[in-house]
Amino acid sequence: MKSLWMLLLLSLPTAATVQAQSTQPVASAPAPDSAKPVLLAEAGCGQCRLGLPGKGCDLAVRLDGKAYFVDGTTIDSHGDAHATDGFCNAIRKAEVQGEVVNNRFRATYFQLLPKPERTR
Template identity: 75%
Template sequence: MLLATACGQCRLGLPGKGCDLAVRFQGRAYFVTGTGIDSHGDAHARDGFCNAVRQARVRGAVVNNQFKVSYFQLVPEARPPQKPKP
């Protein structure tokens, strides 16, 4: 399934201190287990999880109020078309 994913505290409104990976599933945000925020690049980069909500292809289920993933792959961000050089 394709889910919105980001830092739970910085972008998805979850409680806590620090930065932890979360997904939005069925209209609700859940912290993720099975992969971490630093496993997918610099969380504090311009396009990182603390600064942007990204899309990911995810397999998993809600277990004990957390989203336990068995598969997690970020969808590449769409880049604006470049203007041809004259």
């Protein structure tokens, strides 16, 4: 009987933790501004994939052949950067809006596009 009570007491913190988790959906990206063009960019880790200087992994985009670090979103906001299809291992396509300010891309909209399916 003692072990049954001990098991019950030990399982209560786990039950409370599960109850505390939010079931709210993650907010989606804001809609693009219809008055500004949506650009197709290559997106990836600036240091690992796009040849930008630095120590660490930071999101960058390549527009018209030039790479820029991104402000307004982060590398971790779009999945695991170190996964096989993550920004540190692959360059992905993204729809973006924003402007280049002080040699950085200030994103007001950033939507990562789905990976193209492999054909056999």
